[in-house]
Amino acid sequence: MFSKAKEATQFISKHMDGFQPELAMILGSGLGDFAGHVENPKTISYEDIPHFHKTSVVGHAGKLVYGELKGKKVLIFQGRFHAYEGHDWEIVCLPTRVSALIGAKSLLVTNAAGGINQNFSPADLVLIKDHINLTGGNPLIGHNEVGPRFPDMSEAYNHKLNLVLEESAKAIDVDLKAGVYAGFLGPTYETPAEVQMAKIMGADMVGMSTVPEVIAANHVGINVCGVSCITNLAAGINSEKLDHSEVKEVANQAMQKFSKLVLEFVSRVSHE
Numbered sequence: 024m025f026s027k028a029k030e031a032t033q034f035i036s037k038h039m040d041g042f043q044p045e046l047a048m049i050l051g052s053g054l055g056d057f058a059g060h061v062e063n064p065k066t067i068s069y070e071d072i073p074h075f076h077k078t079s080v081v082g083h084a085g086k087l088v089y090g091e092l093k094g095k096k097v098l099i100f101q102g103r104f105h106a107y108e109g110h111d112w113e114i115v116c117l118p119t120r121v122s123a124l125i126g127a128k129s130l131l132v133t134n135a136a137g138g139i140n141q142n143f144s145p146a147d148l149v150l151i152k153d154h155i156n157l158t159g160g161n162p163l164i165g166h167n168e169v170g171p172r173f174p175d176m177s178e179a180y181n182h183k184l185n186l187v188l189e190e191s192a193k194a195i196d197v198d199l200k201a202g203v204y205a206g207f208l209g210p211t212y213e214t215p216a217e218v219q220m221a222k223i224m225g226a227d228m229v230g231m232s233t234v235p236e237v238i239a240a241n242h243v244g245i246n247v248c249g250v251s252c253i254t255n256l257a258a259g260i261n262s263e264k265l266d267h268s269e270v271k272e273v274a275n276q277a278m279q280k281f282s283k284l285v286l287e288f289v290s291r292v293s294h295e
């Protein structure tokens with residue numbers, strides 16, 4: 024479960040040459056450009072990192088960027104690995120486990136999601152309060168070398184970090200909604216019946232990522248929080264057909280407020 028993450032971490036640590044990030048981020052579809060805010064950025068292409076793969080999804084750059092943001096040392100994964108690309112869970116969880124092994128204290132995960140809650144509109148930003156795992160799998164299946172066999176998930180998204188996100192949004196007057204994320208396996212978008220099922224279960228938005236990463240984060244003990252960018256209304260919530268180019272376009276529209284929010288979050292988050 025950890026051998027690939029350890030090898031990748033060794034490679035990245037060597038490249039970082041003493042740089043010690045305190046905060047890591049995984050940027051989702053269309054949100055990767057945020058990494059452009061990093062000061063004195065250093066970049067590593069995913070292809071060069073052991074066990075990392077080229078990202079196959081448009082809108083995922085496939086680069087690791089590190090440097091300073093608001094006086095904090097950050098490590099940013101521009102693009103993630105999805106199970107629907109055919110990757111094993113171990114690969115899907117590499118960025119999370121590498122973040123923890125490198126010594127980052129917190130992890131922010133971001134994604135594009137389809138809105139179920141009727142108060143959500145495209146380009147809204149939503150704090151992920153909790154999730155429902157509808158992938159049919161779990162990245163912790165298998166021999167458990169380190170960490171608990173049965174990790175507690177009662178505070179999967181760290182309350183303190185959630186509070187910092189909420190305070191950040193308030194301080195800069197960005198509307199940040201809150202909701203439960205239902206994670207499907209993909210790569211098909213959901214059917215309207217599946218969206219209705221998720222709604223009845225208590226989900227406010229749907230997507231195809233994040234859940235395995237947050238499970239792995241809780242297992243390895245790194246504090247995690249998440250923000251979804253609503254890029255469309257989920258299937259059946261309105262009558263339009265879903266298309267990935269729309270997902271990227273709406274994420275780009277939300278980029279400015281997303282960047283403001285995350286920059287404020289970075290300046291406020293404390294690891295003392």
Ligand code: HPA
Pocket residue numbers: 135136137138212213229230231254255256257258265270
């Ligand atoms: N469903 C699943 N994943 C998504 C969606 C959606 O509606 N929008 C963006 N990612």
